[in-house]
Amino acid sequence: MPLTQILSRIFVVFFIVAFLVFIDPVLAVIITTTLGGSYLAIYFLFQSRLAKLGDERFAANVIRSKVVTEVFGAIKELKVLNRERAFFDVFSANAYKIENNMATSNLISNLPSYIMECLTFGGILIIVLYFLLVKQSLGNTLPVIALYAFSGYRLMPALQGIFSAVTLLRFNVAVVNSLQESLSGVADVPNEWKTSEVIALPFERKIQLSSVFFAYPSAEFPVIQNLSLTIEKNQSIGLMGPTGAGKSTLVDLILGLLSPEKGSFTVDGTPVTPGNKLMWQRNIGFVPQSVFLSDDSLAANIALGVTREDIDYRAVEIAAKIANLHDFVITELPEGYETVIGERGIRLSGGQRQRIGIARALYHDPPVLVMDEATSALDGITEEAVIQAIRNLAGRKTIITIAHRLTTLKDCDVIFVIDKGRIVESGTYEELRGGSAIFKAMAKSDVQGLKDAL
Ligand SMILES: Nc1ncnc2c1ncn2[C@@H]1O[C@H](COP(=O)(O)OP(=O)(O)OP(=O)(O)O)[C@@H](O)[C@H]1O
Numbered sequence: 001m002p003l004t005q006i007l008s009r010i011f012v013v014f015f016i017v018a019f020l021v022f023i024d025p026v027l028a029v030i031i032t033t034t035l036g037g038s039y040l041a042i043y044f045l046f047q048s049r050l051a052k053l054g055d056e057r058f059a060a061n062v063i064r065s066k067v068v069t070e071v072f073g074a075i076k077e078l079k080v081l082n083r084e085r086a087f088f089d090v091f092s093a094n095a096y097k098i099e100n101n102m103a104t105s106n107l108i109s110n111l112p113s114y115i116m117e118c119l120t121f122g123g124i125l126i127i128v129l130y131f132l133l134v135k136q137s138l139g140n141t142l143p144v145i146a147l148y149a150f151s152g153y154r155l156m157p158a159l160q161g162i163f164s165a166v167t168l169l170r171f172n173v174a175v176v177n178s179l180q181e182s183l184s185g186v187a188d189v190p191n192e193w194k195t196s197e198v199i200a201l202p203f204e205r206k207i208q209l210s211s212v213f214f215a216y217p218s219a220e221f222p223v224i225q226n227l228s229l230t231i232e233k234n235q236s237i238g239l240m241g242p243t244g245a246g247k248s249t250l251v252d253l254i255l256g257l258l259s260p261e262k263g264s265f266t267v268d269g270t271p272v273t274p275g276n277k278l279m280w281q282r283n284i285g286f287v288p289q290s291v292f293l294s295d296d297s298l299a300a301n302i303a304l305g306v307t308r309e310d311i312d313y314r315a316v317e318i319a320a321k322i323a324n325l326h327d328f329v330i331t332e333l334p335e336g337y338e339t340v341i342g343e344r345g346i347r348l349s350g351g352q353r354q355r356i357g358i359a360r361a362l363y364h365d366p367p368v369l370v371m372d373e374a375t376s377a378l379d380g381i382t383e384e385a386v387i388q389a390i391r392n393l394a395g396r397k398t399i400i401t402i403a404h405r406l407t408t409l410k411d412c413d414v415i416f417v418i419d420k421g422r423i424v425e426s427g428t429y430e431e432l433r434g435g436s437a438i439f440k441a442m443a444k445s446d447v448q449g450l451k452d453a454l
Pocket residue numbers: 216217218219223241242243244245246247248249250
């Protein structure tokens with residue numbers, strides 16, 4: 001916007017000046033140099049100040065937004081600890097800085113217009129006096145004065161417009177730079193978004209990871225190291241291992257959210273690449289470690305991202321039944337599936353949220369179901385019921401389950417024990433129970449035993 005404003009105003013200025021040059025070149029030079037020169041001078045006086053104000057505002061805005069997100073994310077802890085004050089102070093200080101800097105930049109961009117008005121009309125007075133005193137005749141000079149006054153009157157707003165647009169640009173340089181940095185290297189909207197239907201990548205035989213390495217950009221050491229894993233279609237596999245072992249990272253690789261640095265990830269022999277990962281993801285239902293809920297109806301949460309008119313209520317109900325959620329919805333929620341569950345599901349318990357997550361993953365009836373600690377917030381009886389329901393899907397779906405509670409994995413065809421980004425053991429529940437020291441230690445929550453075993 002400032003750029004278009006600058007362009008259009010330059011156009012106006014150009015014609016006024018050309019007209020003045022045509023009528024009276026000397027007058028034209030005087031007017032343009034005084035007005036233009038003054039604006040230039042003011043700009044150079046303030047430009048570094050403006051850039052600094054803009055930088056500060058940008059930095060303060062980042063902090064302000066961060067504080068807001070964090071406070072809402074940790075509201076309960078903050079209230080219990082009575083630590084709201086510190087966040088409030090950071091928020092206020094930064095909010096004040098933002099408003100203050102914006103006010104100052106506004107002042108800088110508007111102030112010259114008043115000074116220039118004085119200058120222009122003071123100039124008219126001086127000319128009138130000059131002609132009166134020196135030339136002793138006003139009659140001949142009236143047209144010149146009128147011309148001067150009129151061109152000043154037209155020129156000033158145009159120059160002021162250019163000036164305020166330039167100050168606005170200068171003030172927002174930090175924002176523009178940051179945007180440009182964030183957007184560079186980002187591709188256009190993926191083509192797949194434009195077409196509503198992505199065809200699922202064929203998956204008939206197996207998912208295979210071979211010698212996969214992965215390191216997070218910020219980390220020195222790879223989180224996943226030389227890991228190879230084959231999952232046959234319709235197999236149920238379990239992933240277990242100590243916290244921080246790399247289980248969620250491994251699952252993110254399988255989900256196509258991360259790409260291996262080295263090694264390959266194939267489905268039926270087809271490498272999963274950034275180009276076809278959306279097709280692969282069509283096959284997957286995923287229940288994350290913490291389920292996000294939006295401030296919408298229960299049905300809309302189960303069919304996340306599906307427009308209201310397109311929600312398939314039958315599928316919602318089937319998914320809710322498997323997740324052991326249906327009875328709760330029918331008996332306890334006043335409006336059933338239409339009940340709005342509040343921002344981030346604040347009106348629900350942890351276990352209810354997790355079951356919504358499971359129902360969401362099952363809504364599209366995907367051939368692959370990936371669960372990261374999906375049943376950890378459920379009480380024993382509800383967990384058993386959910387596992388029972390998911391067990392009924394076994395043999396019809398490929399199921400990948402991460403669990404800390406080993407009984408959750410009892411029915412898996414194979415359990416992989418992960419530690420420090422490697423598979424250290426694998427086998428069925430019974431096999432591992434017999435022979436694995438890690439397994440025994442974890443089953444007994446025996447910390448020293450686990451350390452010894454690892
Ligand atoms: N986004 C990230 N950036 C940098 N390091 C990360 C990131 N996410 C995880 N890590 C690191 O990678 C390692 C493995 O993390 P991961 O989440 O895969 O563990 P996990 O096995 O799922 O643990 P848990 O059982 O606690 O969920 C950890 O040491 C962690 O610090």
